[in-house]
Amino acid sequence: MTLRDVVITGVGAVTPLGVGARTLHERWTAGVSGIRDGEAPCADFDPTDHMSSKQARRADRSTQLAIAAGVEALADAGWEEELPYDPELIGCVLGTGIGGIATLEDNHDQLRDTGPGSVSPLAIPLMMSNAGSAALSLHHGLRGPVFSVVSACAAGSHAIGTALRMIQHGEAEAVVTGAAEAPLTPLSRACFGKMGALSPSGVSRPFDARRDGFVMGEGSGVLVLEAGDAARARGAGRHDAEDGSLQAVAQRQRGRAGVAHHERDRERRDVACALVAQRVVVALERADAADAGAEHAADPKRVVWQFVVPAGHRQRLVGGDHAELREAVRAACLLL
Amino acid sequence: MATTITPQDIETTIVENLVEFGADADAVKLDATLESIDVDSLDLVELTQVIEETYSIDLDGADFKKIKTVGDVVDLVVARVQG
Numbered sequence: 001m002t003l004r005d006v007v008i009t010g011v012g013a014v015t016p017l018g019v020g021a022r023t024l025h026e027r028w029t030a031g032v033s034g035i036r037d038g039e040a041p042c043a044d045f046d047p048t049d050h051m052s053s054k055q056a057r058r059a060d061r062s063t064q065l066a067i068a069a070g071v072e073a074l075a076d077a078g079w080e081e082e083l084p085y086d087p088e089l090i091g092c093v094l095g096t097g098i099g100g101i102a103t104l105e106d107n108h109d110q111l112r113d114t115g116p117g118s119v120s121p122l123a124i125p126l127m128m129s130n131a132g133s134a135a136l137s138l139h140h141g142l143r144g145p146v147f148s149v150v151s152a153c154a155a156g157s158h159a160i161g162t163a164l165r166m167i168q169h170g171e172a173e174a175v176v177t178g179a180a181e182a183p184l185t186p187l188s189r190a191c192f193g194k195m196g197a198l199s200p201s202g203v204s205r206p207f208d209a210r211r212d213g214f215v216m217g218e219g220s221g222v223l224v225l226e227a228g229d230a231a232r233a234r235g236a237g238r239h240d241a242e243d244g245s246l247q248a249v250a251q252r253q254r255g256r257a258g259v260a261h262h263e264r265d266r267e268r269r270d271v272a273c274a275l276v277a278q279r280v281v282v283a284l285e286r287a288d289a290a291d292a293g294a295e296h297a298a299d300p301k302r303v304v305w306q307f308v309v310p311a312g313h314r315q316r317l318v319g320g321d322h323a324e325l326r327e328a329v330r331a332a333c334l335l336l
Numbered sequence: 337m338a339t340t341i342t343p344q345d346i347e348t349t350i351v352e353n354l355v356e357f358g359a360d361a362d363a364v365k366l367d368a369t370l371e372s373i374d375v376d377s378l379d380l381v382e383l384t385q386v387i388e389e390t391y392s393i394d395l396d397g398a399d400f401k402k403i404k405t406v407g408d409v410v411d412l413v414v415a416r417v418q419g
Binding site: 052055120122 | 388
């Protein structure tokens with residue numbers, strides 16, 4: 001079966017570094033940090049700059065972030081005036097770890113303090129985990145497959161992968177995808193704190209000898225994915241021309257599917273993988289054991305940074321660093 | 337307390353809440369249909385909640401079956417509060 005190629009034609013983001021994907025890129029590459037007082041809120045974000053007051057009222061903060069990032073992504077794709085495809089063929093798949101937890105907490109407070117009559121009739125549509133994809137599809141009239149993917153910190157990647165495959169397999173011509181999260185709430189802080197996942201220092205240091213947990217933040221990133229032939233036919237696909245990232249992923253997937261049948265290759269790769277992982281883990285352990293400022297600790301860490309998928313979120317849990325690293329190396333090796 | 341509530345108070349409460357829910361303030365007139373000012377079933381449930389708390393009355397879904405305009409909502413609440 002021939003899979004259709006997929007291109008990124010629009011990007012949008014609301015993050016602790018500001019509103020807009022370009023703002024994120026500029027400030028990130030300039031080394032700006034979005035952490036304030038041990039958390040990373042989207043402090044510049046005012047929902048009514050991006051949607052009507054009615055829409056804002058009918059959306060949990062996580063959904064508000066998704067709507068704003070989505071508006072930017074669709075405009076970036078040139079979809080502002082009208083949708084380029086039959087709306088039935090445009091899907092929307094967003095990821096989230098928790099969904100509208102602020103709404104849930106507020107309504108639970110109401111229930112506890114004043115009884116069931118005082119909870120909001122909007123509570124369910126605001127708190128449900130698919131609220132973001134539902135709101136985005138309603139806002140833009142997307143009538144293809146619309147749902148959310150819930151898989152903790154991997155939800156955004158899973159959503160994009162799901163969207164990619166929907167287009168590859170012809171289920172949709174285009175899919176608006178990405179993720180949104182707004183978990184800066186009392187219950188969420190307490191629970192992540194209790195499990196020992198939060199950084200006491202309030203500094204995020206992935207893959208660093210001094211790492212002591214993760215820092216909670218909020219935000220949304222949205223991509224517009226389109227079938228490559230259809231996008232090129234309408235003169236789109238700028239982002240794909242720049243970085244080719246999804247093309248590359250698709251090609252790797254095809255390659256991986258092809259070689260997976262050759263068991264000997266697979267075994268050889270597994271052995272190589274194990275060796276690489278072992279070396280990296282040993283290097284990290286050495287760095288861990290050493291004083292953070294020690295010179296000899298710098299090189300292995302740089303190797304880790306450059307060659308291992310930088311996906312770790314550094315929970316404080318015992319062994320989390322090494323387990324995550326081992327799996328990241330393994331995943332990277334599988335794609336080689 | 338009920339004796340001090342005027343129809344004007346009720347109208348003000350209803351209009352203010354509909355505007356807070358996102359309806360255009362200039363468009364919320366007594367003869368405006370709820371549909372024309374984009375007030376949907378969820379807005380009505382919220383409005384019901386506010387009215388019940390404010391005036392200590394009970395309303396249910398059947399009460400809203402024949403409601404078409406903002407004025408119809410005001411009339412319904414006035415009748416219940418005064419009745």
